[in-house]
Amino acid sequence: MLASxxxxxxxxxxxxxxxxxxxxxxxxxxxxxxxxxxxxxxxxVLVRPDACVENAQIKLAAGTKQTIPEGxxxxxxxxxxxxxxxxxxxxxxxxxxxxxxxxxxxxxxxQKPAVVIxxxxxxxxxxxxxxxxxxAIRPDPKMGESVVEVIYSKMPADVTASxxxxxxxxxYIDPLLNYVLFRAYSKDAQFIQNAQLAAAYLQSFMTxxxxxxxxxxxxxxxxxxxxxxPNAAAIQMEGA
Numbered sequence: 001m002l003a004s005x006x007x008x009x010x011x012x013x014x015x016x017x018x019x020x021x022x023x024x025x026x027x028x029x030x031x032x033x034x035x036x037x038x039x040x041x042x043x044x045v046l047v048r049p050d051a052c053v054e055n056a057q058i059k060l061a062a063g064t065k066q067t068i069p070e071g072x073x074x075x076x077x078x079x080x081x082x083x084x085x086x087x088x089x090x091x092x093x094x095x096x097x098x099x100x101x102x103x104x105x106x107x108x109x110x111q112k113p114a115v116v117i118x119x120x121x122x123x124x125x126x127x128x129x130x131x132x133x134x135x136a137i138r139p140d141p142k143m144g145e146s147v148v149e150v151i152y153s154k155m156p157a158d159v160t161a162s163x164x165x166x167x168x169x170x171x172y173i174d175p176l177l178n179y180v181l182f183r184a185y186s187k188d189a190q191f192i193q194n195a196q197l198a199a200a201y202l203q204s205f206m207t208x209x210x211x212x213x214x215x216x217x218x219x220x221x222x223x224x225x226x227x228x229x230p231n232a233a234a235i236q237m238e239g240a
Contacts (some may be wrong), residue, residue: 001170004162007033009173010180028184034159040179041156041168047209049074049153051168057082060117060136060146064109067129074127074153078120084144093132093148094119101133113137115146178205 007030016027045052053076060066068075080090098121101108114134121131136146156167168176178201185198 001166001173002162003034003037003159003164003166006037006166006173006177006180007162009177010184013177013181014184028187030162032184032187033180034161034164036180036183037159037166037176038156039183040176041159041166043179044168044172044175044209045073045153045156049076051172052154052156053151054154055149055151057147057149059139060132060148062113062136062138064131064133064135065129066132066136068150068152069154071155072128072152073155075122075130076151076153078117078130078132079149079151081116082147082149084115084147090149091116091118093117096121096133098123098131108133109135111135115144117146117148175205175208178202178208 010033011028014028041052054069054072056069058066058069078093078095080092083090096119101119101121105111109131111134113136115137117132117134117136119133121133123129132146132148137143139145157164159166166176182198182201182205185194185201188194
């Protein structure tokens with residue numbers, strides 16, 4: 001989906017016809033629309049981390065502590081090992097609770113490094129970091145290196161032109177349009193009618209996305225981390 005598809009729909013509602021060459025609006029310029037679409041995509045991903053995801057193979061750093069690639073916002077899953085020199089299978093990697101590992105072996109961070117990873121630990125309070133067990137091996141010409149497949153939420157690309165491709169799926173065009181209209185009418189919020197329209201479009205945006213408090217906990221790998229428990233309970237109380 002192109003940015004122009006959102007802009008065309010917004011101008012139709014705003015009754016702001018395009019004029020001249022290059023094509024632009026009268027009250028709401030394209031440059032403003034680009035920024036609002038960029039902001040809208042970021043808010044959507046903040047609420048729905050699954051709206052902009054990347055499935056990638058990453059080489060692990062030596063040791064237990066790992067980070068998702070640059071531009072990543074939140075780890076969603078660590079799927080499997082990717083075969084290297086000494087590993088010919090893609091063994092699955094399981095999510096485990098850190099307290100379980102800490103109790104079973106307080107020294108698990110100092111275990112003998114290995115190529116194949118068996119499990120990982122994630123804490124919702126530090127969404128770009130995860131830990132692996134056993135510790136990942138340092139790259140070695142004979143042994144190879146630890147490589148895993150991860151799924152993570154990433155930052156949407158900035159919209160800078162009408163021909164810019166949006167980073168989120170087409171299914172989100174309605175909430176994205178509502179967000180752009182909210183920002184457009186907020187520009188003239190000194191007029192009562194526009195202020196009411198801005199509030200109405202913001203409410204539509206929130207309703208379509210199903211925002212119920214700190215919703216991103218629904219997509220965290222660890223629903224049982226200390227930081228996640230209060231949020232999970234709140235979501236259950238709200239009937240999410």
